[in-house]
Amino acid sequence: MLVYNRFYGNDTGIVTKYVVFFYFRSIFVFMAVTIKDIARHSGVSVSTVSRVLNKKPDVNTETELRVNKAIKKLGYSPSSVARGLVLKRSNVLGFVVPDITNPNFPELARGVVEKARQYGYSVIFFDTNHDNKVEKEAINLLRSKQVDGIIVSFSEANQVELGKLKEEKFPAVQIYRKSPNSVISTIAIDNVDSAYKAVKYLLSLGHKQIGHLTTGISTLSGAERLEGYQKAYKESGLVYRDEWIFSGSHCADTGYDGMKIFLDQKEPVTAVFASHDLMAVGAYEAVFEKGLTIPGDISIMGHDNIEISRLVHPKLTTIDTYKDKLGQAGVELLLEEMAERSRINREIIFKTELVVRDSTRQIS
Amino acid sequence: MLVYNRFYGNDTGIVTKYVVFFYFRSIFVFMAVTIKDIARHSGVSVSTVSRVLNKKPDVNTETELRVNKAIKKLGYSPSSVARGLVLKRSNVLGFVVPDITNPNFPELARGVVEKARQYGYSVIFFDTNHDNKVEKEAINLLRSKQVDGIIVSFSEANQVELGKLKEEKFPAVQIYRKSPNSVISTIAIDNVDSAYKAVKYLLSLGHKQIGHLTTGISTLSGAERLEGYQKAYKESGLVYRDEWIFSGSHCADTGYDGMKIFLDQKEPVTAVFASHDLMAVGAYEAVFEKGLTIPGDISIMGHDNIEISRLVHPKLTTIDTYKDKLGQAGVELLLEEMAERSRINREIIFKTELVVRDSTRQIS
DNA sequence: CTATTTTATTCAAATTTATTAAGAATTTTT
DNA sequence: AAAAATTCTTAATAAATTTGAATAAAATAG
Known part of the structure; x- marks a missing residue:
């Protein structure tokens, strides 16, 4: 066995190492086994083999055994490609x-x-x-x-x-x-119901000023979750203010941005419902930056229950979407x-x- | 258009809703267009069409145009399955x-x-x-x-x-x-080098008692990262103690378990290098539980630079693996x-x- | 200006691996 | 010996590629 190592750097600054092994073993060229080989080997026709493969009737038990033995011996596996061509699936x-x-x-x-x-x-x-x-x-x-x-x-x-x-x-x-x-x-x-449930939960905890970090109406789910937020407010008899709603995107940073704005308002919200967990976690950072605590100073809720939500501190209250x-x-x-x-x-x-x-x- | 909704609950407690739309439009059965159709339509043989498709020589420019027009008109796309059968790829x-x-x-x-x-x-x-x-x-x-x-x-x-x-x-x-x-x-x-680099960094920050949350020698990468940890210690002239090494698994909880043990030791480590970020984040929880701070009381380092690592607070020092x-x-x-x-x-x-x-x- | 060679296109047929319907061969039953 | 049941073989088919032969057009020679 011959081995050589090669180290080199590339433009990404990543250094890679080559370790090359040369094997000298019996030369063996792989030849695919076909249904024909099985037929020849077991002394029957290809259609008989096909019938065995697809467990169709009209095959002698003994023949079946012989064919299956050949299949095993030659390690045959039918070509999905050929089969697909014929069966159109x-x-x-x-x-x-x-x-x-x-x-x-x-x-x-x-x-x-x-x-x-x-x-x-x-x-x-x-x-x-x-x-x-x-x-x-x-x-x-x-x-x-x-x-x-x-x-x-x-x-x-x-x-x-x-x-x-x-x-x-x-x-x-x-x-x-x-x-x-x-x-x-x-x-x-059911995004509407889901967000509705989230906001209703926050309302039930006594929160009256609830911010919402949305992904905006550009995404359907975002729009629906916003609708759920509005629905919960409407039902409660309370009213939300437009400045409690911040439009972000799918990434965490926008949660941070939105929360910063929320916290700088004269009368800050006491809870925030984020349209997805990543935004919620992003919001955490803005809260910590202000020296505030969660949920002491502000309650935060996410949506989706991604893995991260139970790994951050404090563990995030959220909605599981199965x-x-x-x-x-x-x-x-x-x-x-x-x-x-x-x-x-x-x-x-x-x-x-x-x-x-x-x-x-x-x-x- | 006929619409009906059906609500029902299932054993998982998930309620699903059915909304079924019936469309009555022109009945249209999809028939795949083949190379034969193109040949017939453009008045050439299939082999000529094939040559056009594969941009092979020996095709008259005019013929090529005619064939391509037919391809476009009939919306033909070659069957990868048939092609795969012939070309064996x-x-x-x-x-x-x-x-x-x-x-x-x-x-x-x-x-x-x-x-x-x-x-x-x-x-x-x-x-x-x-x-x-x-x-x-x-x-x-x-x-x-x-x-x-x-x-x-x-x-x-x-x-x-x-x-x-x-x-x-x-x-x-x-x-x-x-x-x-x-x-x-x-x-x-290069796991050995990677872990070596991590521990060396912690040593360079003045840490002398560094814990290691490993995935154990059951995984090769875990074993290699442990080796890197040992290598860094050896090189530094310092010695690590066996009780600073805790064997966990691929999940975050074991990081929590390990860190708890570390913190309960009479002379706790001042820094911890976790074999992967999830363990590191799990360790956070144990630290917070004790009322301690990161990195104030203890420095923690992960490995892998997964998304979570920059979302937790404090943001995790780690190793990027590209x-x-x-x-x-x-x-x-x-x-x-x-x-x-x-x-x-x-x-x-x-x-x-x-x-x-x-x-x-x-x-x- | 015809005959032959060369070149450029194009085509028919074989090939890939499997399925399947139709019909042939064999065995069994009537 | 005819009919029925069983089992197997042959050939067609799927949708492409490829090869060697055929055709037509162009070029060259006599």
Whole structure:
């Protein structure tokens, strides 16, 4: 065995090391075993082997045994590609998300992949990085790969594309983010009710001035959660002020920015409901910077119950959205669509659940 | 348009709502357009169309135009499946991780998927949930799907399987976690050096009693980081005590447990280096519980620079491992392997980088 | 100006690996 | 010997690529 190491630096400043091993072993060129080989080896025809493989009738028990022995011996595994060509299905699903590094999506992805596996499907995964062009590209690629169905989490921009799929009865479901005009079947959560529940909880703790860090009306979920906030206020008979609402984005920094503004107001809010946990955690920083405490001086609530929420100090009160269940339900709905191939759209809305932790408190 | 809503509860206590839309539109059954249709439509043979598609020579400019027009008109896109059958490649890569909800993997995944896309490859994704059986299953599935190569992050258990792939010259690389006996090519980080750097930094701040929260020698990276810790101590001339080392796991709670033990010792450590950020953040909780401050009373350092590390308060000093770059490099190495098809193993080791934040301080 | 060679296009047929329907061969039953 | 039941084989099919042959046009030679 010959070994050599090479160290070198590259323009990123990362130094990499090469360790190369040369193996001198029996030379063995991999040749794929086909159904023909099995047929020849077991002295039957390919169609008989096919019947054995697919557990169809009209096969002698003895023949079956012989064929299975050959399959095992030669380590044969049918080519999904050839099978897909004939049967026009691939047993592969497509899954397209805007950003896997957004903490909501890994759990969703796990739910999807796990459930798909249970049903015998593999999953081709795309991360579009919020790029509409890539979204479109992904759809085309997945179709040319002949996936049996797709699960997407698209922005408004490409809903038209999804509508086209529906026209063709190509199985597709939108997950996590709602399909704005319900052009395809959807799995989502009841954002209005969820935010309503959150704000109602804060009101029940005695808070009357509740700020809201929203992602703005640019995202549907943001708009819905804002609606829930408003609904809770309306029902309580109290009124909120416009300056208690701050529009941020999907990242934590905007929570910090918003909270800073809230704290600088003459009559600061006593509680804040953030549209997602990351903003809530960002808000923490602004509170600490002012030398204030949570929940002593101000109560903070998030939404989504991502992992971070139970790791920060104090642990964040939030709303669980059952992301893995959403992913699983997405696959199940997709499989239904694949079976039916109708143009009916279903919309399955999950209720969410309040998770009370340490970032909120009762005030007199 | 007919709409009906259905509400129902299920055993998980989640209430879901059904909104079903019935569309009555022109009935349109999707029929795939094939190369034959293009040939017929443009009055040439399929082989000519194929030559146009693959930009091969020996095609009249005028013919090419005619064919391309037909392609556009009929909205034709070649079947990757049929193409895969003939060419024996699918333009699909496999990517298998133990746990996508582990905060290190999403970034890795993004790097892999993004780079693969740039090179025209799609990625079939598996999450094994640390199940060795599922790992094996994934390999078999990916092979029957005729992926062109795979990127895995396997535990020691299935290294034998990977070795078999190598025997067959099936392109495969191990990423993030090192391949223990280098049975296949690897992209990893220099864990020893990385931990060495971390502890050396703490020593440079004046800390002489540094605790280490390790994942134990059960994981290779844990063992290597422990080695780095020991190396730094050895070099400094100081000695560490065995009770300053606590073995935990991949989850945050064990950081809390370990830190509690550290703090209860008669002569507590003044700094702690955790093998990964989650443990470090878990340790925070134990410190706060005692009414102590970070870094006032104790400095804490993590490893991996996951998103959480800059969201906690104080922001965690840690080590960046360039996870997205690792993912990208994984794809590039895999593509090299695919081109060469040799039995040579490469090992590319990335250096890591110290990220100083607010959880560590100089002591006199 | 015809005959031959060269060049540029284009086509028909084989190939890839599996499934499946139709029909042939064999065995069993009537 | 005919009919029925069982089991297997042949050939078509899926949608592309590829090879060697065919055709047509252009160039060269006699």
